[in-house]
Amino acid sequence: MQAIPNFDLVIFGGNGDLAMRKLLPALFHRHRDGDLPVDGRILAVSRTELTRETFVAQVHDALADYVAEHFDAGLWATFAERLDYLRVDANTAEDYAALADALGDDPARVRVFYLSTSPDLFSAICRNLAAKGMVTPATRVVLEKPLGRDLASAQRINEDVGAVFQEHQIYRIDHYLGKETVQNMMALRFGNSVFEPLWRRTWVSHVQITVAEQLGVEGRGEFYNRAGAMRDMIQNHLLQLLCIVAMEPPARMDQDAVRDEKLKILRSLRPMSGAEVGARTVRGQYRAGVSAGKPVPGYLDEPGIPSGSRTETFVALKAEITNWRWAGTPFYLRTGKRMQEGVAEIVLYFRDMPMTLFPTVGGVPNRLVIRLQPDEGLRLDLMAKQPGDDMLLRPVGLNLNFAETFRQRPMQAYERLLTDVIRGRLALFMRRDELEAAWTWVEPILHAWEASSDSPKSYTAGTWGPAAATALISRDGFAWHEDY
């Protein structure tokens, strides 16, 4: 494993929610594990006037909450030495002079600009960094999602960022690609021979990808209401998961070979015509209910949500991949806020046997359940004989729980991704053409929804979403995997 080189990491939006909840805790974990070089500096920037001391105190409190039992006072002291804060308004060219001074002029030093702000600021930030001569060959830029709200706006951002940075310097983050189980899926598929012959239309009847959250919009109402579940989750996380399940083995595990294969899948997604969208997609919006044992308000009563909003908090849809391996095997995608369980998983359902020889109790088709959250693992559901005189079969699961097997703290997605940027490893980041292919597929669905007079179907918080989502899959003779 390549050591992490000395670095300057500049986080635009360094006092924001993502930085405090995910980025700085991830860096603290890597510091605690002794993975960061001594000369690795973290410089937070944003508009608010803060002293270094105040900022460091804010990070201390955030880490105490978000790193919880892994927080260590001794390690905090050395971590705090890495931190600094600078006031920079992204739109004010003069503010960048102090940033350029703080970074110095060593052209060989790895320099990462992490843009953890609204994407409206990305163009101005890149332009100003270039104008002040801060973009060296060893500089990388990380772009947070969502990258645009449709194909045209994504292209505009890509053009503006591309005018300053070369493609190999641009890291478009999708934190799902940093999850251990997602990488384990590549290990399962391309490090074992046993599944490869089965991994195709001949043996797989359909695939389900579910990312269900119990959380609501959690103080991000204004942002969420402009996005909705399609832009927030399907366009990026769920389509990336679909790519990892469906892609062909890359010729090598190098960044472009992997990304080429994912791109082929995105381009093989059968486009939905406006007329088909009604039958192949379901959008929902939660109303008040009980989630994780507590009464919760409906979406329209959350702070920052305008009355009568038609933003979807749930999407279920049927996708089809028109290629040699998958034609005829539907992929059902489903995501929602305030669902009954917080769970993320991929389930491959294998085809039924041609005939039944044995009586069964609670028969299910053979299936492979790949669990991303909450407990990462794999389960292969098989039928086995129940002990006793009768030849009676019942379902049993062969279980692999990664935490129990490896007895190691699983690395959080941002821990892996942040250090990949510093190391210059692009494989787990999206290339421009991938991002644009994903928007190309999603956009007609969004347009059809916008043009429709229908509102999202209402569902009670704490359930599995609108009844129409059950109908979407049961029409094809299948049912959502919900037996947790």
Ligand SMILES: NC(=O)C1=CN([C@@H]2O[C@H](COP(=O)(O)OP(=O)(O)OC[C@H]3O[C@@H](n4cnc5c(N)ncnc54)[C@H](OP(=O)(O)O)[C@@H]3O)[C@@H](O)[C@H]2O)C=CC1
């Ligand atoms: N929070 C999350 O869980 C996730 C967030 N994201 C994405 O990450 C990005 C950041 O999100 P989040 O942290 O939640 O948002 P916040 O609103 O919490 O943070 C925004 C940050 O941007 C800074 N900022 C705003 N305007 C300017 C400006 N003109 N110049 C400099 N800094 C500015 C703010 O600081 P100040 O006001 O002091 O300037 C603040 O630090 C967004 O693109 C979001 O979509 C993606 C996935 C999950």
Ligand SMILES: O=C1O[C@H](COP(=O)(O)O)[C@@H](O)[C@H](O)[C@H]1O
């Ligand atoms: O990107 C996002 O992801 C989170 C879900 O991430 P997870 O790692 O907790 O599964 C989601 O809550 C948020 O709305 C979205 O912006």
